[in-house]
Amino acid sequence: MNEAEHTTADDAVERVLRGAESKAGITRFGVTPAEALMAPGSDAAADSDTDGEQFDRDARAALRRVGGLSTELEDVTEVEYRQLRLENVVLIGVYSQGAQDEAENSMRELAALAETAGARVLDGVLQRRPHPDPSTYLGRGKVEELRHIVASLGADTVVADTELAPSQRRALEDAVKVKVIDRTAVILDIFSQHAKSREGKAQVELAQLEYLLPRLRGWGESMSRQAGGQVGGTGAGMGSRGPGETKIELDRRRIHSRMAKLRKQITGMKPAREAKRANRKRNAVPSVAIAGYTNAGKSSLLNRITGAGVLVENALFATLDATVRRNTTDDGRVYTIADTVGFVRNLPHQLVEAFRSTLEEVADSDLIVHVVDAAHPDPAGQIATVRDVIGEVGARGIPELVVFNKADLVSPEDRLVLRGLEPGAIFASARTGEGVPEVLAAIGRMLPDPAVEIDLLVPYDRGDVVSMLHETGRVLSLDYLEDGTRIRALASPEQAAQLAEFTATSIGA
Template structure:
């Protein structure tokens, strides 16, 4: 392990392979979870995996696998009663019965089939003994009870996939809007998972109040959510005005899986200094820039937040206004990392999210990015499978120039040609024509300036009305 990575807290990944999930897909899910965890700042040193019919109600894993996990973290492998939450007797009976049933089921599973064992990192022996993992990350969304039980059994901090993604969004948000959107999703995630501190007593605040600490914290979260939604509504209204002002302009939106290379492509097409990093969710804020060299009319390109498997619904909802850039675009470019063996599943995730916001009807083109990592045979195979797609590299000037021309040709096919007469008394408004149309020729006579132009039908209709005599 390098010096840089040795300072990172150590983590163990946990995954349950459910029926209908292939070995390849399960391995890809865990590999992606590992990248998420690394982006969050942890070093993955082991993986614990198990095949099950369903997640164990109390602890996700069966009893045997739970003990194996605890042996890595130094926990006892059982759900101790030292930090019990206050529960009703009926709930205690229900949980006891559920745990007993899951224990029997897990023992049966382990007798029938040997589940995949944990795969430790290169450090073993003395290093493992002296530096135990302090974080357990589960590739499923955990209920508050499951999270609490796993923490007691392993003696480690437990995160689920949703919590990891929300935390990454929280760290990477830069603009005020993105920070507010992420905080809404984060509070919605945390609210049901609030628990009383060990040994805490119900505290009273104010005359006649008997609310517990958790109830008071949840009330604060509700108040904060209301405040955030009010502030976000004001920002989004301002963005609506900006989008309305751009309604006549040609807009291209880059959409795709996280780390597919959208930001690199954005920088190559527009020359903008957007953040480019080899990590998941490096870009959360929508950036809009003009295609360079500029065209007439201008083509605006927007870079959107990336998608991922099991993207928390609250994050999709929170970033709805950001995703509206895709909904209102003239053309969507589906950016796919062609070098990733799971690109087909990633493309389906992108399409699924866009269907959710109603953007499936927007015209689109498929782009296979990172072609510089492919062999010539692999490139040919992609084109045979998707003959309409473009296979390119954002780092190849020739590929970027070809994509730019493809965009220009796409919009050109939708344009109509007409002649405008600009009276000499309205020459000050000539800029409107150059902004929304391509001027092919111009001449002057006694009536004014005669322009032969190409523009989209709607823009042409507005320009014609604007200069009618």
């Protein structure tokens, strides 16, 4: 091929390439330098139909991120995160014939629990049947109906108004295709969010592990560490022999170890509490415990009485750690008053066990102020629930003062009904202050009087003895004589023994 033929072939190839590039939207600039073409004021730059800055194909096709547009918060607490990312839940429950009102009240309470935990309740479903279905809790037809409800509402969680057996939860999850939890799990979740003290966190974790232990679920053979030989006829053989524990066995062992460590920690915190209580008893300081249903206004009442500054929130289980404050009766006697964790119907047994140390404030008190939400639709149910838990911690024999709180929210007709429930109760409002003086006066009357009457002649240089009797005893008479102060008072047997050196006469009460 001569030189002219070569030139003609090259020109043909060039024309083909230019035509293909033109169809593809690619502009070629030949041998003209790009800097010269794009230089300011050049004709090439003025006449060019390019988009200016050129990129390779990969660069043009790549996604470009724009900074500063993310609304995701980085430093948020778990409670704030749950409030930002609310779960959409559907509630389910089962009730027997004649128990519809009670079931609806329980369902409303479950809705409040779910909202406190950080969820948004979309719907609630109740089924009437003698007993829950042993396999799926609801009947087969209702489970299918529930699946359609969940799908149509876009819910991502189903919450059962009872404690589900592990097999029921798994079967229900497989049927409705979303996460299924029960009432106990919701309460534990709230406790884990609200626990602040070291002891409270340990108690919550112990309760969570006790709940989790029987509900561990294996996720297939890939999680197993136990194999060897011709296992199950699969021919696993060499290289597959693990340490001999399955993953679920390993998890159970770790949970047991962690539970033992937590129990040891909680037991180690007990002597400090007992020392404080023993010191109060030695000084003959009576104790009052405020107990009641969750969100009944116990912390608000404590703040109104003592100015304690305890967290007050319109949420369930806002108080998990006992708060003890000092107060004085009208006649000058000093006593302690403690705010305790609230109770709820169907309170998980593992929570009662885990919080037994906190509930010891109730069991060791001299008087229980039982606060009831007067505006609640089922105050009788609240009273029965609280008394059941008080009985579980061995405090049934302690004197009880019932206070109907939130009295500013109830009508006179409702007060008559409540008076029929508890004839000796006091109506009060921690928000407005109504009835609080009556509560304080009743506490002063119901606190136990010291058991021994003493008659002392105290030298004038021992004013501390007179001051102590004013604070911890009940002073009956006071005379100022030449040799000292003659004081008749009621005191504890321990104090009577300590003050025997000043005794003029001692009369057993």
